Amino acid sequence: MATNRHPIELIGAQTGNCLRVAIALEEAGLPYQVRLLDLRQGNQRDPAHLALNPAGKVPTIIDRLGEKDLILSQSNAILLYAAEVMPGRLLPLDGRDRAAALERYFYFLTDVIAVSHSAFFLRSLGNHEASAVLDERSNGALRDAARFVKDTRYMGGNSFSLADIAAFTIASARRRHIDWNADAHLSRWFDEVEQRPSVRKGMKAFKRGDG
Ligand SMILES: N[C@@H](CCC(=O)N[C@@H](CS)C(=O)NCC(=O)O)C(=O)O
Incomplete structure (x- = not known):
């Protein structure tokens, strides 16, 4: 096609x-x-x-x-x-699986990435205290995503999707702020996605x- x-x-x-x-x-x-x-x-x-x-x-x-x-x-x-x-x-064809993958996609966009961007903006204005609060909120939401990959291979279910792309770019950018030893599921997911040819x-x- x-x-x-x-x-x-x-x-x-x-x-x-x-x-x-x-x-x-x-x-x-x-x-x-x-x-x-x-x-x-x-x-x-x-x-x-x-x-x-x-x-x-x-x-x-x-x-x-x-x-x-x-x-x-x-x-x-x-x-x-x-x-x-x-x-x-990039998204499952089955309606139920697709809805689940989109739910996770929007989780990363709104609860992790948008919050991290706001923290970055506040930092650039010199407002380090407010920026640190938002950074911690964004990092916490990213840490919490470990439960998404506990029972499924990918963030949005059993197939790779937009949810993984959104999660990977922010996890990669924040990798120094994540305790990778704290959750084996999250690090297993990250390592696998990082090796994907795309x-x-x-x-x-x-x-x-x-x-
Ligand atoms: N919500 C937009 C944000 C776009 C955006 O802020 N892009 C940044 C780079 S990541 C940019 O162009 N910055 C240059 C500038 O603001 O002058 C999107 O997701 O595409």
Whole structure:
């Protein structure tokens, strides 16, 4: 299904939001090409990028579909789009299993990643006390996710899904703050996901500059 497609253009940088998209495209088997922006140089606010994403953020994708390009921002909307384009690759097809995987996906997005991003923002403003409170809340939610992989192989059930991609990028970013000896299930899950070919390739996508 994906072989006759134009490669999706993935505009981004080495950040968690962009890495989630690269891993999802790898796992979905969708061809893509990376366009690297230098966020420190402010490339995200160049007029050409603002025309694609007026918020001046990454990631953004361009999917050359027929006569009109699909331009999409918001990393997690892009992940859901990839799941729709390649049914069964990123979310289970069965409705009950799919709902369970989505529940976990949103757990990581809202209870772990969003809280961690707020902590980062407060830290950048010098508000270390409030930032530490949110960091601990986010880390606690991540630690608590060990129970998700106690009885199933992956975060959202018995198949790899968007829930694992969301969980992995934040766990990887916070790995120094997690006591990996405290829970064998969490470390077993992390080690397995880290070795997955799509994850290995996706994590390097913005280093080599192509998909
Ligand atoms: N909710 C958006 C957040 C996008 C976002 O904040 N991107 C950051 C990088 S992870 C960015 O572009 N930062 C550059 C800036 O704000 O100037 C998403 O998930 O895509």
